[in-house]
Amino acid sequence: YDLTVPFARYVVQHRDEIQLPFKRYQIQPVWRADRPQKGRYREFYQCDADVVGSDSLLNEVELMQIVDTVFTRFGVRVAIKINNRKILTGIAETIGEADKIVDITVAIDKLDKIGIDAVNEELRRDGISDEAIQKLQPIIALTGTNDEKLATIANLLEQSEVGMKGVEETRFILDTLKTCGLHNQIDLDLTLARGLNYYTGAIFEVKALDYAIGSITGGGRYDNLTGIFGLPGISGVGISFGADRIYDVLGGLDLYPKEAAQGTELLFINFGATETAYCLPVLRRCREAGIRTEIYPDSVKMKKQMAYANAKQVSFVVLAGEEEIAQGKLTLKNMATGEQTLVTPEELIRAVKA
Template sequence: MKDELRGKGLDESAIAFIEPILTLSGKTQEKLVKIAELLSSSEVGKKGVEELSEVFRLIDTAGINQTVELDLSLARGLNYYTGAIFEVKANDVAIGSICGGGRYDDLTGIFGLPGVSGVGISFGADRIYDVLSSLDKFPSEAKEGTKVLFTNLGAAETDYALPMLKAVRAAGIAAEIYTETTKLKKQFDYADKRSIPYLAIVGENEMNSGTINLKHLATGEQVEVTIQQLIEKLS
């Protein structure tokens, strides 16, 4: 590891600083606490830890069952990433990563569109094919597109909606949540453009009543339902 860091142009003092971070062990939350201590003197470092902590908080809020581990030695071979990076591996198959990507804030500026951040991911089609073949996971028939879009009207509303999104997906219903907080009309337009038939509107009133406002875009019909009623209606 040290030779690789030297090959990147790091001097011995920089390597001595980085090495304890790359070799941290323990559970994710333990690593986050330790790295926060190690980077406490760096404003950039502290911001990075805050971003990672928020990512794992959202993973927990969404109730994701798949194993998600913090690997501080992970590196991607591209230099435009500015935040968290990630790789996806398949369980029960001896193969490398099948997906990978990360956060970037400046990449679009290269193409004349500055100030637009995003998260990108690439899929290894050949490897995914091999995994599906070896595990006999190819679907017998093509699945339909997204059936319901959960709105994103703020951080609190998103936290409320994520467990519902998980429940809907677990019931076999194709669903997604809008990726940013914005005006409801923009989210309506997105659903309409992608031919998503239903919009699950989650605002302050719905949070207070423990319900969802379900709107059928084609007819305009709008009803207040519980998550179980939504699943029954869309199944």
């Protein structure tokens, strides 16, 4: 119940109509069979961006720029983690357990959650030899800069053709991103495996640095996903933002823009039928100017209307009685400062938008 598999089906179904490379974004609810808990939802929103029909690694670079842009605009500091399934395959070959690649990747992908001892125990339960597990330890524990880690892993995988291919792809992505002026850090993480077995090349995961939660974005390269629908050989790469987890991060760090949580900017006080008739054309102009505006529907005591404005954290209130109507003006009250100003409709719109 994700968005990538139905996207692959769509590409196959419309292969004679779409222009390759084909790019799309898609936002909708998906479901997971997990036991719900904090940060893990049974139903949640994914926001996906994919490119199919191109093998170019520039697509990976552009997707990482999208990730960087999104979280920079949110004001959330993140670490963008990158690895490559070919590197993981090369590691499995090098330690003599090529046929156990899925077991190895599933186990080491849990390193952050369960720790190295539990990962090693899981590897043993999956039938991986103690000798192979021992060879895996320095790879899992690699530290240093991205370039230093790449150099070390290249030495370790020099006898693995597929492993070296993964190193080359990763080096291209990292070197190209150096020229792109990213605002967030990008880390080569050789323990990153991603649970989905259809990834074949680069894999990505994004973690918030200032809030404890699981990955908030993930994705990677899949070379033959459309093959399950009878169209082999079409490569794709995509990322998926976990909207609900991102909301958790924004809420936890108090980063929601005030205007996102605030419905009404401007409230017209209702003094009766005559005053309402005077205000309604001005209200329409305010809405046309992009100001979120409402009028209190009932002519009740002003105290009740002002309490409503305070409860909704309305920024400005408009009062128009006999005196204002006689002058063709309105009184604009700034609810934060309490300041009241007599203004024309044009001045009112300028003041609120400012």
